[in-house]
Amino acid sequence: MRSVLVTGGSGKLGKFVVRHLMESGWNVTSIDRVPHPDSRVWSTIVDLLDSGSVMDLMTGANERHSKLDAVVHLAAIPAPGLQSDKATINNNLNSTLNVFMAARNAGIKKVVFASSETVLGLPFDTPPPYVPVDEEYEPRPESFYSLSKVLEERLAKELCRWDHELSMVGLRFSNVIDPIEYPSFEDFQDDAIKRKWNLWGYIDARDGALAVEKALDYETPGFEPFIIASPDSVMRMTNTQLLQEVFPEVALRRQVSEHETLLGIEKAKRLLGFNPSNSWRDL
Ligand SMILES: NC(=O)c1ccc[n+]([C@@H]2O[C@H](COP(=O)([O-])OP(=O)(O)OC[C@H]3O[C@@H](n4cnc5c(N)ncnc54)[C@H](O)[C@@H]3O)[C@@H](O)[C@H]2O)c1
Structure with a gap:
């Protein structure tokens, strides 16, 4: 059984990730500064800003955390x-530095971490260079939150340059949605502007967890970022209507279907085998 440490396991996305990985056969330890709500989950309370404790946990000072195969780092202030x-x-930056350095010291060769769609230029007050957006253009952080994610990606890239066996995946999650929140999607259906800030995207938390599982199985060394979004938009309005009204000048790089996500997930599909199956439309 492979062992993984999940940071931020008590959080919105973390709870789905911990459950999904347990169901997929991983031996999971959740660490967070608040307790995990499910008593069946093995969880340890730690503040990731405490570098000594993080190092202690990952370098196997106690049996439960020894011989980790991978780390999934989700803990952060999420917006x-x-x-x-x-x-x-x-x-965010110091937690990540502590986690990445401890993983390195522990000889862990697989790290998956939460980056964010914000690095693509959200809230798009400056329009995107083209749609669907992808991983091909330079990050455009517009907040300190987003800047922390860009710096974490850069840190991962350099650590992989130093260690040619290390594989680090940065998942640029879209807005994480717990399925119980889907009824609230009615609140913005009448207005193209209300959700323009992330190109009308979202990620169903169950498919966010699937992306983590797929990223753990991606063995190629080096750093790789992936946009992770649900395959459709949050809107009933079509992409043609939305783009005409909000971003009439932005180039459409390829044909998209009426409700296809404008947060391009082709790279994640191709390299990770990420195949999200849940949609708010199925409710
Ligand atoms: N929620 C979104 O829409 C969204 C979108 C894109 C990316 N992300 C990223 O995904 C990850 C998970 O987001 P979420 O929505 O589950 O957030 P969340 O706030 O629900 O969960 C984050 C968890 O991290 C823990 N945490 C934060 N700082 C910590 C520290 N110093 N030590 C220990 N634990 C700490 C919190 O206690 C919390 O349980 C974050 O990295 C976030 O930036 C989230």
């Missing part, structure tokens, strides 16, 4: 504006 910019970048 701009929830805390001060200083608190956000301090928490």
Whole structure:
């Protein structure tokens, strides 16, 4: 049985990831600074800003955490504006540095971490260079939250340059949605502007968890970022209507179907075998 440490396992996405990986046969330990709500999950309380404790956990000072095959790092303040910019970048960047350095010291060769769609230029007050957006253009962080994700991706890239056996995957998640939230999608159906900030995208938390599982199985060394979104938009309006109204000048790189996501997931499909199957439309 392969063992994985999941940081942020008590969070919105983390709960889905922990459950999915357990069901997929992984031996999972969740670490977070708040308890996990499910008592069947093995969880350890730690503040990732405490570098000594993170190092202790990952380098096998106690039996439960020894011989880890992989780390999934999700813990973060998950959006701009929830805390001060200083608190956000301090928490996110230093937590990530502690996790990545401890993983390196422990000789762990597989790290999957949560980056964010925000690195693509959200909230798109400056329009995207083209749609569907993809991983091909330089990150465009517009907040300290997003900047922390760009710096984490850069850190991963350099660590992989130093260690040719290391495989690090940055999952640029779209807006994570728990299926119980789908009824609230009615609130923005009448207005193309309300969700323009992320090109009308989302990721069903169950498919977010699937992306983590697929990324864990991706063995190619080096750093690779992937956009992770559900295959459709959050809108009943068609892409033609939305783009004409909000981004009439933005080039459409290829034909897209009426409700296809404009957050391109082709790379994740091709390299990870990511095949999301859930949609708010199925409710
Ligand atoms: N929610 C979204 O829409 C969204 C979109 C894109 C990317 N992401 C990223 O996905 C990841 C998970 O997001 P989420 O929505 O589950 O967030 P969440 O806030 O629900 O969960 C994050 C968890 O991390 C823990 N945490 C934060 N700082 C910590 C620290 N210093 N030490 C220990 N634990 C700490 C929190 O206690 C929390 O349980 C984050 O990295 C976030 O930036 C989220």
